[in-house]
Amino acid sequence: MQIILSDVLGFCFGVSRAIALAEEALAGGCAVCTLGSLVHNPQETARLAAAGVRQVETPEAVDGDAVVIRAHGARPETFDALRARRLRIIDATCPFVQKSQRIARRFNKQGMTLVIVGHENHPEVQSILGYFPGPAHVVASPDEVAALPGGITPGIIAQTTMPEETFQAVVDAIAARYPRFAACDTVCSATRERQEAARRLAAQVDAIYIVGGRHSSNTNRLAEICRRACPRTVLIETAEEITLADLSGVEKLGIAAGASTPAWLIQTVIDRLEALAGQAQQS
Numbered sequence: 001m002q003i004i005l006s007d008v009l010g011f012c013f014g015v016s017r018a019i020a021l022a023e024e025a026l027a028g029g030c031a032v033c034t035l036g037s038l039v040h041n042p043q044e045t046a047r048l049a050a051a052g053v054r055q056v057e058t059p060e061a062v063d064g065d066a067v068v069i070r071a072h073g074a075r076p077e078t079f080d081a082l083r084a085r086r087l088r089i090i091d092a093t094c095p096f097v098q099k100s101q102r103i104a105r106r107f108n109k110q111g112m113t114l115v116i117v118g119h120e121n122h123p124e125v126q127s128i129l130g131y132f133p134g135p136a137h138v139v140a141s142p143d144e145v146a147a148l149p150g151g152i153t154p155g156i157i158a159q160t161t162m163p164e165e166t167f168q169a170v171v172d173a174i175a176a177r178y179p180r181f182a183a184c185d186t187v188c189s190a191t192r193e194r195q196e197a198a199r200r201l202a203a204q205v206d207a208i209y210i211v212g213g214r215h216s217s218n219t220n221r222l223a224e225i226c227r228r229a230c231p232r233t234v235l236i237e238t239a240e241e242i243t244l245a246d247l248s249g250v251e252k253l254g255i256a257a258g259a260s261t262p263a264w265l266i267q268t269v270i271d272r273l274e275a276l277a278g279q280a281q282q283s
């Protein structure tokens with residue numbers, strides 16, 4: 001069995017930077033909290049917790065010296081609440097998310113109605129909504145465009161981890177319904193590169209593992225994209241989930257991983273697959 005890695009996989013620069021900032025503060029002797037999970041990967045979150053990074057869900061619950069704002073960003077009122085408590089804020093908001101926040105503000109000044117192509121409960125979407133004071137809408141697919149109100153001028157952006165084709169399909173549906181609108185494609189380059197590389201790989205293998213958190217948006221999108229080209233697409237969080245049934249009859253096996261999957265976890269999957277391939281050769 002040949003194991004082929006995606007050309008681009010694992011941590012994006014925004015997640016790497018957030019983790020590096022938290023680790024730097026820890027190394028400097030700070031008691032570090034994060035508001036929400038720093039990365040949507042349970043194994044990496046457990047590693048950080050073991051190193052001393054505490055996760056809390058509200059500004060009121062922060063009890064360390066420093067608080068890290070994760071790459072997804074936070075609403076302005078969250079920053080205000082942390083400042084009021086005179087906490088040291090380590091702002092790891094990804095520059096791509098900051099760009100979306102700025103566009104949301106601009107759309108508001110231009111009198112448009114913000115439409116985010118994404119998932120309403122995702123923390124990045126929630127942070128961006130905080131920068132748009134007016135009524136805003138979140139749609140996950142072009143089918144949901146019909147439910148938007150009439151008489152508005154939509155200003156459309158994307159959650160950074162959405163598939164390009166979903167963003168474009170929503171823009172097309174809005175163009176067919178509204179005479180005036182503006183669209184800024186804010187899918188980030190890290191997402192685009194991982195999705196394109198995984199799509200290419202899925203087309204040339206018999207089966208593909210997507211390594212990443214089950215609750216990670218970018219990992220789930222990668223699995224969706226790969227499944228279209230390769231029905232034997234399997235999302236796994238850890239190497240222990242690999243089964244011989246997954247590998248039955250597979251000559252070429254692909255491995256891709258979302259932007260929230262650490263390199264050490266991808267390596268454990270490769271190690272287990274190589275061990276299984278070695279055992280199969282001997283038997």
Ligand code: SF4
Nearest residue numbers: 012014071094160188
């Ligand atoms: S997925 Fe994109 S927007 Fe999100 S943290 Fe990574 S680089 Fe930034």
